[in-house]
Amino acid sequence: MRKLLLTSLLAIALPLSAVADNDDDDGRFGLAGVLSGKNKEDLEPIQLSAGMPLTSAPWVLKSGTYYEFEIQGDGSQELALVGPEFFRAIWIDEIVVEGLEIRPLGLDSVEFDEAGEMEIGFLAIKPGAYYLKIPGSTGETQRLEITIK
Template identity: 85%
Template structure:
């Protein structure tokens, strides 16, 4: 009796498992085993330049919710400069911040500051649609502000 019940359950389960293995799963977005962190879902953004009087970027960023992005912040050391954008940092999930080969996996970020020349890379997933910014605190010029839209 137990053997017959087990055989019946396996017979029912096998076709369902085979369908998923064949790629017939309607929920499959094609990301692979890493999900939204897979290479197919990754895009690189224009680096942000931090320097006295230098525009942060050449154009605003338009991001897609659910996509993994990476960008570099390059500080030239011309003066102490920071980037603030708490609303933007709360609208994304930061995977890691890399500084000189050191990987940091923070729970959250409010701002970033460069006291001297250096470079960092940030990897994140855009989450919450809306309009955001990153800017040099205390600045009023348009070139010291990066407009960001998450669609």
């Protein structure tokens, strides 16, 4: 019985030790999936300026892809961007303002009281049609249409 038990333990231990010896430090493996540099795209910046279009074209995003974009406010007016449905359809990795990194659990809107810039990194998750817009505005140039496929 002992011999059978010892043989069984060796049969299990040998493959496990072979796996343990397979070290990933040799550079053959890189970051996978969401963390891969191949999975990241930069989007056109959003321009917050009184009476100017937010962007030149709508955004078409792919679920599962990591995106980064900048919001640039010129200080011509106190302006905000709202888009709660969009912010709930993505996972926000970080918001960077003047070198300070913020990692929020969620977001409803952002506001610029003066000139400045922020960068937002996020993962598109839930497919659908969304928007970001300047609150209280009715012009179509003050609204960014976003589609997540």
